[in-house]
Amino acid sequence: MERKPEEALDALCAHYRVERPALRIGLPKGEKRALGCYVHRERTIYMSSEEYMFDPYVLIHEFYHHLRHVGGKHRGTERHARDFALSFLRNAQSGDGRSDGSS
Numbered sequence: 001m002e003r004k005p006e007e008a009l010d011a012l013c014a015h016y017r018v019e020r021p022a023l024r025i026g027l028p029k030g031e032k033r034a035l036g037c038y039v040h041r042e043r044t045i046y047m048s049s050e051e052y053m054f055d056p057y058v059l060i061h062e063f064y065h066h067l068r069h070v071g072g073k074h075r076g077t078e079r080h081a082r083d084f085a086l087s088f089l090r091n092a093q094s095g096d097g098r099s100d101g102s103s
């Protein structure tokens with residue numbers, strides 16, 4: 001998935017059956033330090049630079065916030081976003097690349 005963030009996002013959305021968020025390069029105003037950022041009003045994932053578009057950890061982390069948001073709940077905690085991304089990547093490395101979402 002390293003070179004294809006758009007496809008990775010499509011796969012994640014299909015798997016979790018959620019609407020696809022928009023994906024943009026460059027952080028929104030006021031955000032300076034983050035590698036990535038999810039703006040729920042816009043349903044948009046912002047990546048700080050093109051470089052991080054290809055970092056699956058950042059993409060999946062921000063996708064988690066989208067998933068929680070469209071699920072009608074709060075955006076989720078940073079700790080859960082981190083755990084979600086790490087376990088997703090762990091599952092993608094072993095086995096067939098699918099996450100069963102059980103954690």
Ligand SMILES: [Zn+2]
Pocket residue numbers: 061062065077078081
């Ligand atoms: Zn986060």
